[in-house]
Amino acid sequence: MPPDATFAPVDRDETLAEKVYARLRSALVGGRLVPGQKLVHRQLAQDLGVSPTPVREALLRLVSEGALDLDARGIAWVPRLPRDRYAEIMELREELEGRAAARAATLATPADIAALRAIHARLMKGRRAEDGAVVLAENERFHFGVIAIARMPVLQRVVENLWTQVGPTISLLSSVPRKISPAGHPHDDLLRALETRDPAAARAAVERDLREHAAIVAPLLGTA
Structure with missing residues (x-):
């Protein structure tokens, strides 16, 4: 019987992506990020002490939820709500x-x-x-x-x-x-x-x- 993939080991980057997402989401909810602020994923990765991949995943998730936007260069930023x-x-x-x-x-x-x-x-x-x-x-x-x-x-x-x-x-x-x-x-x-x-x-x-x-x-x- 083939192994059940439902409970396959969690990838370390997936776990880190969740943690980075939670940290960024908390900063947004608490107003610690301001409209117009840019979030460069490599700088964030350095600040958070993680690789760029989980930061990129967290940022894209927040973009999909409408909390962040992407500029023409693909850099995430905090939108100014109309x-x-x-x-x-x-x-x-x-x-x-x-x-x-x-x-x-x-x-x-x-x-x-x-x-x-x-x-x-x-x-x-x-x-x-x-x-x-x-x-x-x-x-x-x-x-x-x-x-x-x-x-x-x-x-x-x-x-x-x-x-x-x-x-x-x-x-x-x-x-x-x-x-x-x-x-x-x-x-x-x-x-x-x-x-x-x-x-x-x-x-x-x-x-x-x-x-x-x-x-x-x-x-x-x-x-x-």
Whole structure:
């Protein structure tokens, strides 16, 4: 009987490609790569301490997912989202993250809420210190923390893909001076909704959060 190829040994480059992909995807989601930035695979390979092959595979995978583009020379770069594509992504985020927040309101434990409150406290500390990197990182943790509470893995994967595309554009928020709204931060509204188990209020808080972000970022973007 011929050997079953289903569980053939994994090629080392395939494993490295997954690791490189995860590293690059995390940088995109977290806004650590900015629109217009070029990603030369040989330089990335040197920085990451791997061969060029897994880096090339990871970059092409991100291109196929719409997170990166290729220029005429085949060099990957972070695209500048046109306003209409950004708006579409944010509308989808409102729908999906709002749904996750509504479900999280029925499932969140006191420990879950305390963890989110600690994340938000670090976010606000970073905001007062005008530390954009901290704000972006803690904002990402907060949003995906809510989704994790909702226990919706399929929705989470879709949202992760949307964040991969829009993450670099979200980084523009750190370049714009912002005052705290008189209505308070939407994260505070969401935390209260989780505490009171109010799905409608949880959804509304997420929608307000994303719309306030979009109102700042959209004017900075060009048209297609």
